[in-house]
Amino acid sequence: MRLGYDERSAALLVAPVLGVLLVVAAFPIVYSFWVSLHDIVLTRPLRRPFVGFDNYLRIFDDARFWTAVSRTTVYTLVCVVATTLLAVLVALLLNEVFPGQRLLSALLLVPWATPSVVNGLMWKWIYDPTYGLLNGLLVQVGLLERYRVWLSDPDITLLLIANAAIWKQMPLAALLMIVTMKAIPEDLYRAARVDGANVWQRFVHVTLPALRPGLMLVLVYETMISIRHFDLFLIMTQGGPGDASLTLSWLIYVETFRSLRFGTGAAMSYILAITTFALSWAVIRFLGKRI
Amino acid sequence: MNRPLAPRVTRALLLTVFSALFVLYVAGPVAWLVSSSLQTEAQITEVPPNWLPPTPSIANFEAIFAASERVVTYENRRQGEALTSNFLPSGAANLLPAMRNSLVVGAWVAALNLLLSVTAAYAIAVIDFRGRRATLYVALATRVVPDIALVVPLFLVIRNLGLINSLGALVVTYLAITVPFTIFILISYFEGIPRDLYRAARIDGCGHGRALWHVYLPLSLPALVASLTFAFLTSWNEFVFALVLTQNVAAQTLPIIISGFIMDFTTSFSFVNAAGVIAIIPPVLMAVVFQRYIVSGLTAGAVKG
Numbered sequence: 001m002r003l004g005y006d007e008r009s010a011a012l013l014v015a016p017v018l019g020v021l022l023v024v025a026a027f028p029i030v031y032s033f034w035v036s037l038h039d040i041v042l043t044r045p046l047r048r049p050f051v052g053f054d055n056y057l058r059i060f061d062d063a064r065f066w067t068a069v070s071r072t073t074v075y076t077l078v079c080v081v082a083t084t085l086l087a088v089l090v091a092l093l094l095n096e097v098f099p100g101q102r103l104l105s106a107l108l109l110v111p112w113a114t115p116s117v118v119n120g121l122m123w124k125w126i127y128d129p130t131y132g133l134l135n136g137l138l139v140q141v142g143l144l145e146r147y148r149v150w151l152s153d154p155d156i157t158l159l160l161i162a163n164a165a166i167w168k169q170m171p172l173a174a175l176l177m178i179v180t181m182k183a184i185p186e187d188l189y190r191a192a193r194v195d196g197a198n199v200w201q202r203f204v205h206v207t208l209p210a211l212r213p214g215l216m217l218v219l220v221y222e223t224m225i226s227i228r229h230f231d232l233f234l235i236m237t238q239g240g241p242g243d244a245s246l247t248l249s250w251l252i253y254v255e256t257f258r259s260l261r262f263g264t265g266a267a268m269s270y271i272l273a274i275t276t277f278a279l280s281w282a283v284i285r286f287l288g289k290r291i
Numbered sequence: 292m293n294r295p296l297a298p299r300v301t302r303a304l305l306l307t308v309f310s311a312l313f314v315l316y317v318a319g320p321v322a323w324l325v326s327s328s329l330q331t332e333a334q335i336t337e338v339p340p341n342w343l344p345p346t347p348s349i350a351n352f353e354a355i356f357a358a359s360e361r362v363v364t365y366e367n368r369r370q371g372e373a374l375t376s377n378f379l380p381s382g383a384a385n386l387l388p389a390m391r392n393s394l395v396v397g398a399w400v401a402a403l404n405l406l407l408s409v410t411a412a413y414a415i416a417v418i419d420f421r422g423r424r425a426t427l428y429v430a431l432a433t434r435v436v437p438d439i440a441l442v443v444p445l446f447l448v449i450r451n452l453g454l455i456n457s458l459g460a461l462v463v464t465y466l467a468i469t470v471p472f473t474i475f476i477l478i479s480y481f482e483g484i485p486r487d488l489y490r491a492a493r494i495d496g497c498g499h500g501r502a503l504w505h506v507y508l509p510l511s512l513p514a515l516v517a518s519l520t521f522a523f524l525t526s527w528n529e530f531v532f533a534l535v536l537t538q539n540v541a542a543q544t545l546p547i548i549i550s551g552f553i554m555d556f557t558t559s560f561s562f563v564n565a566a567g568v569i570a571i572i573p574p575v576l577m578a579v580v581f582q583r584y585i586v587s588g589l590t591a592g593a594v595k596g
Contacts, residue, residue, distance in 0.1 A: 006418050009499040013414035014426055017407045017470055024467035025433035028444035035444060093309050104310060105586075106579050107317050113578035114321070115528035117546040118567040121553050122324045125564065133323050136340040147338075167320065175586055228437035231530045231546075235553055249439045256443050257535070269440030277435050 029273075036267035042260035055267035065268070067243050068251040071158060072227060075247055078162045079169070079226035084218055086166065087173035088211070092203075094174070095181045112171040120235030123164035127151050151237055154244035161232050161245060169225060173218045180214030181207065220283050227276055248272050321571070328352070328564040335561055351565035358383035382551050385540045386566060389548040392458060394573075396544060397526040399462045404469045404522035405515065411470075412477035413503045417489060427478065430471040438468075438531045446535050456542045464532050469522040476521075476588060480514040481507055517588020520581045524574050545570050 039051045059065050094105055111119075126133045127150035138144035151157050184207065192202045230249040233239060239246040239254065252272065256265030327335050328351055329344040411430075415423045445464065446455075454460040484507060492502045508515070530546045537543045549570055552563045578585060 005498075007420050010414040010418045010420035010423070013410040013418075013499070017411040017430065017474070018426070020407065020463060020466050020470065021430060021433055024445065024464055025436070025441065028441050028448060029433070029436055031448065032440065032444040035447070089309075090313065093306070093313060096306060098303075098306050098310075100310060104313060106582050107314065109578040109582055109585065110321055110575055111317060113524055113571075113574040115530075115546055115570055115574065117528075117530055117550050117553075118324075118570050121549065121563060121567050122320050124553070125327065125560065126320060126323065128560075130338065131336050131340060131560065133340060136338070140339055167316075171317075179586075224435060228439060230439050234530075234534075235550060249437065252439050252443075262443060262447070266443050269437070269443055273436045273440045276437055277432075280435055 032266045032269060035262055036264075036270050038263050040262040040266075042262060051263070055264045056271070059264060059267055059271065064243070064246065064251060068246050068248045071243075071245065072247045072249075075158050075162055075229070075245075076223060076226045078159060079165050079229075080219060080222045082162070082166050083170050083173050083222050083226075084215065086170045087177050087218060090170065090174040091177035091181055092207075095178055108171045108174060110171075111168045114168060116168065116231040117235060119164055119168050120232045123160070123167075123232075124151065124236050127160060152241050154241050157237055157241065157244045161229075161236055164232055164236070165226065165229055169222065173222060176214050176218055177211065180211050184210045216284070220280050223283060224276055224280055227272070227279070324564055324571075325568055327561065328568045330561060332559045332561045335564075351561045352569070354562065355383065355386055355565060355569065358386065382548060382555075383562070385543070385548050386545075386569075388540055389543050389545045390569070392542060393527055393545040396458055396461050396465065397523045399458075400465045400469060400526040401519045401523040403462065404466055404473055405518055407466065408470050408473035408477055408518060409503070409508070409515070412474045412481055413499070413507060415474070416478045416481035417502070417507070418499065427474065430474055433467065434471045442531055442535050445532070449536055456537055456539055458542050460536055461526075461533060461542065461544070464536065465522075465526045465529060468529070469525050473518045473522065476518060477511070477514055480511045480588070484510050513584040514588040516581050516584035520577055520585055521588075523577065527574050 036055055037050060037052060038048050039055070040048045090108070094101060094108065114122075125131075129135065129147060129149045129152070132150070134150060135144065135147045139147065150160055188206045188210075189202060192206050197205065228249055229247070230253065233245055233247060233250045234253070237245040239250045248268065249272070252265055252268045255261050255268060323342075326341075326343055329347045329349065330341060331346075331348065331350065334341055334345055411426070414420070415427055449455055449460050452460075488506050488510075489502055492506050497505065527544075528546065529544075530550070533544045533547050534550070537547060549563070549566050552566055
């Protein structure tokens with residue numbers, strides 16, 4: 001009878017969550033696949049023929065798609081690598097005990113709590129070619145001779161958006177690294193000191209190996225998050241200039257809500273979802289053993 | 292331990308330099324946003340920029356709070372006769388209603404998220420039933436799918452249900468975002484609570500409801516506060532779903548209205564900056580006030596790897 005009570009309670013306690021996830025996550029995922037097999041264009045609502053995998057084939061023939069794939073790859077790589085490196089640096093700083101350390105730790109939460117729309121508007125304002133902080137600062141310091149455009153320069157626009165994204169997502173990564181660092185036993189450092197290891201050697205041989213679980217989590221999480229970024233692109237560049245910041249998320253949005261081609265939009269979404277899934281899995285499987 | 296002077300000076304110097312760089316990077320952009328919001332349009336469009344407001348004024352904020360009393364027409368916009376003699380966007384009056392929507396949705400999401408997640412996390416962490424791991428993995432797997440991929444089918448579903456423009460649809464959607472992560476956090480917290488306490492409670496005749504209420508909840512305050520904060524912030528900041536699932540002022544949230552200002556290039560910079568500052572204040576305050584809980588709560592599951 002005990003077992004029965006346990007199972008009944010568990011079912012009762014878990015059911016609401018499963019209900020919500022079924023309606024708002026699982027069903028849309030399945031429904032999306034069904035949509036992706038049909039030629040649904042919202043401007044012609046009554047005509048929605050089943051086309052099998054034609055939408056997918058059409059996407060693979062679409063030059064815009066491959067542009068978006070390469071932009072997304074560059075953007076995600078920059079975001080993940082820079083966020084992780086910066087997070088380790090910040091964690092090394094905040095893991096020290098010094099006056100003001102608590103204040104800095106509180107400041108760290110500010111970017112984390114900033115809404116991404118405000119983050120986008122803030123950096124867009126900083127990058128503003130005539131009134132922005134960046135031009136003003138660089139020219140006053142003498143690093144730049146005269147004002148230049150930033151976001152409208154196709155060579156760097158992706159990096160500038162990435163910078164805004166990194167600013168916002170670095171804190172959580174840094175928090176995870178700090179927690180991982182705090183768990184390293186002090187004895188290891190003492191032993192390394194006795195062996196005559198200097199600061200750098202202690203970092204490489206004691207800190208770095210112990211950071212593995214934290215690093216794993218950060219890498220997977222940042223990849224999953226960065227690959228889907230959308231808000232900043234809508235606010236800052238709308239995919240432009242030209243197609244310089246045309247990422248997959250932005251392309252899906254344009255295809256679906258501007259061109260109203262829901263079929264191909266859903267197919268693209270599926271490709272992005274499967275890629276994200278595969279990537280996270282691969283990072284866990286392969287990097288998990290090597291770092 | 293009394294170490295020689297030279298290394299200690301080097302350490303102090305390094306810490307000072309890196310602390311300064313850190314503050315500049317983390318707080319600099321926000322400080323500039325705040326500084327711009329306290330300047331008039333004429334002042335923020337000076338070249339080179341004014342680092343600090345020459346004559347700090349809250350006129351931009353007054354304009355926002357008075358926006359509903361003013362009728363914005365093409366005529367008075369052309370004359371530039373807004374309160375600050377700046378251009379106010381035509382949707383300026385929507386800002387406060389949007390803020391109310393954001394607060395309502397955020398409060399509901401925070402409360403329901405906690406209720407759903409606590410019960411599910413307790414079941415998965417404590418009760419030994421078939422499929423407990425599978426439940427967790429299924430929940431987490433739904434979060435691997437990018438939002439932009441979910442938004443299309445969700446839009447179709449909610450449109451067919453006639454729930455576009457309802458705050459309720461937003462709340463339920465946001466729960467799907469916050470619940471999996473919250474469950475994950477709470478499980479690692481619950482699993483850290485000694486099993487003996489649970490056994491003792493059960494021997495004393497407590498059912499699962501009372502064991503959860505009297506044993507687990509009082510011991511996991513940090514995780515509960517972190518969950519509340521996390522859910523509210525996620526809801527307050529969310530953009531993609533709100534953009535697609537709401538189409539008029541009745542249900543639009545703050546990020547949607549603000550993005551509208553940004554797109555409207557006749558809007559004065561000072562007004563947009565002030566709106567940004569208003570949107571930043573509640574989440575940042577919440578994060579800083581609950582800092583201690585957030586750090587221990589959000590990172591509870593991390594160390595185990």
